[in-house]
Amino acid sequence: MTWTLARRAERLEPSAIREILKLAERPGVISLAGGLPAAEGFPVEAVRDATARVLAETPREALQYAASEGFGPLREWVAGHLRAQGLGVEAGQVLITTGSQQGLDLVGKVLLDAGSTVAVETPTYLGALQAFAPCEPRWLALDDDGAGPRPQAMAAARGARFAYLLPTFQNPSGRCLDAARRHALADAALDAGVAIVEDDPYGALWFDDPPPPPLAARAGDGAVYLGSFSKVLAPGLRVGWLVAPKRLFPKLLQAKQAADLHTPGFNQRIVHALVAGGLLDTHLPALRRRYRERRDAMHAALARHLPSGCRWTPPRGGMFFWVELPAGLDAASLLPRAVDAGVAFVPGAPFFCETPQPNTMRLSFATVAPDRLEQGVATLAAIVRDAVATTADTPRGVAPPPQMPALG
């Protein structure tokens, strides 16, 4: 039998991250590659209690088909939580999704035709590129000055169906835009008529001080805003949400119905029991302490071991360091050696929609204890130093790869 594939299926590429994660599952490898949260930080006891309560009080409701919009009390909780952050959100605008990855899939389905333009940061979240890719959009890289996309870039993006932005502890770069840039970007987007799709899975994971309010707080009906319980509770429950302008909501809801009918009601009720019971009041501070300690350990290890010419900015939240190696190095080509030596990371190139910077890498500190972080970074640094030395030995006639714009 000859199966004829859809054109979009020809574009579906194996996830580089997933393939590397498999590589890094070898015993003994210290993985700085994952996008996983720390499993030892999962609130297991609280999940046990919440699950037992759901199965004692509303077992048949939890196990039955449910509304595509999501579990009402959870939608109310999300809306209230966002109103406390300055967003004018009603529960009727909250759509519960099967992880916020599904939110991206639905946004693409509802807003993108083949050939539509999506404006993105460089680098940006690989999973979003993958979620939008089946709609066959055209990517437009927003001009960036290091502090974020330039507000002027929004005018250049006029006509794009939306700008996909992660202003808060971005995956992969860890970057957090300041309040002034957020205001300027939101205003420029509104001026240019460019809708914003704001992805914010890491906002609650701040280590030093809370991030500024989301772009959506200023952009209002000009923004779809996505969030998740994956990083603050547990990703294995697959419960996320999006907030949509009233005009868009019915279309996203219909796309959701067609995609999986609804997110498991069982899981939504467990999440609601957890958050409504006030778990986050104690759980989040503990989580922030744990991650802050690891962030500090990784920062110290990078400073101690990486050779000069490497650049990074310690993130003020989230899970990732973004490291720029000296120009001429290709992080991907170092990966097999690194894994052989017992440490894994994610090369930066796949996070670029165009003109990748091969001398970048994403390092996660989330799942690794401080002493292992020190060991992993030391191992990685040795490989980088070796590569720098080899590159320095290369005759001048062999030019480094082109296209190496300075990292902001």
Place this chain on the structure above:
Amino acid sequence: MTWTLARRAERLEPSAIREILKLAERPGVISLAGGLPAAEGFPVEAVRDATARVLAETPREALQYAASEGFGPLREWVAGHLRAQGLGVEAGQVLITTGSQQGLDLVGKVLLDAGSTVAVETPTYLGALQAFAPCEPRWLALDDDGAGPRPQAMAAARGARFAYLLPTFQNPSGRCLDAARRHALADAALDAGVAIVEDDPYGALWFDDPPPPPLAARAGDGAVYLGSFSKVLAPGLRVGWLVAPKRLFPKLLQAKQAADLHTPGFNQRIVHALVAGGLLDTHLPALRRRYRERRDAMHAALARHLPSGCRWTPPRGGMFFWVELPAGLDAASLLPRAVDAGVAFVPGAPFFCETPQPNTMRLSFATVAPDRLEQGVATLAAIVRDAVATTADTPRGVAPPPQMPALG
């Protein structure tokens, strides 16, 4: 802000079933409209035990991100279960999905371009039409002789990306194709080079004798086969699966990654604990007895109350009766009166991709106890009799709506 919608989003229509379900949620309404399984049949105690075991033995694994393919032991179980039914399936061909609705979404994404042809039965599952619609396919109704799509119709469907078929206790018609028709259809599809997408959520819910082997058992690599735990365990867990030929599997897997990363690992482990523990050996016979009793009650009530000129065949499994009213009646126009009188059903028209038969309705017996079925059918029958009388009074000059092919 003006949001520009994708062309496909303009095609997304509110789900008629969902809207009617809302209507039927009014207290006091006997709903024959739902597609829900009987909640009193959920194995609540077993779910409690399985959940407790998962959270005791592998809590952090269950709550962490997991492989997009699905939980290995569950994939193995599904493959073994299918091999026992005569399908040559390896675990590596099993993709766990967030309900089998997601399987349909993924199949569409991987196989359908705008304008691609999908061959379907008439009527067919509304949720599949909705899942495929965002890909903007062209529908081709397979010619049908009442015993199923005619094998010759496969030649007429040559060039279609696939034929979407529900040979076993179809939603909405309840029809089950016999073994000879299955063989002939599978062979004709292979001859014509038409791939088969076989949807089988109800196969285990037989009341009289087991259905013949799936089409996929004969079509082999010419078929994708979809199943679900929603009807045999509980839909609120949202765990389904599909089996794909090896050539297609990687593309479906990539589409799955992009859609929601993975189906909740927590839920997959609960389902695995349930089925691997042998629950279905006792649970399925009890479920079949419950549904058989209701099927019998609805059949008796229909025979007792419906006026002459109404036609139906009692289903040998699944959850639905498909009733053809006398020509000239429009089931949709009876619905508001029925709901006012305290009974809800689903009009048949939305289940047709073209040329709907307005004089059809789908009645579910799954969630209603026998005495209430009797009462609901009696109420519905009174409205039908009234409509028949009114139609008979209509002067001959007012013709009934056109396009009333005989129901097979």
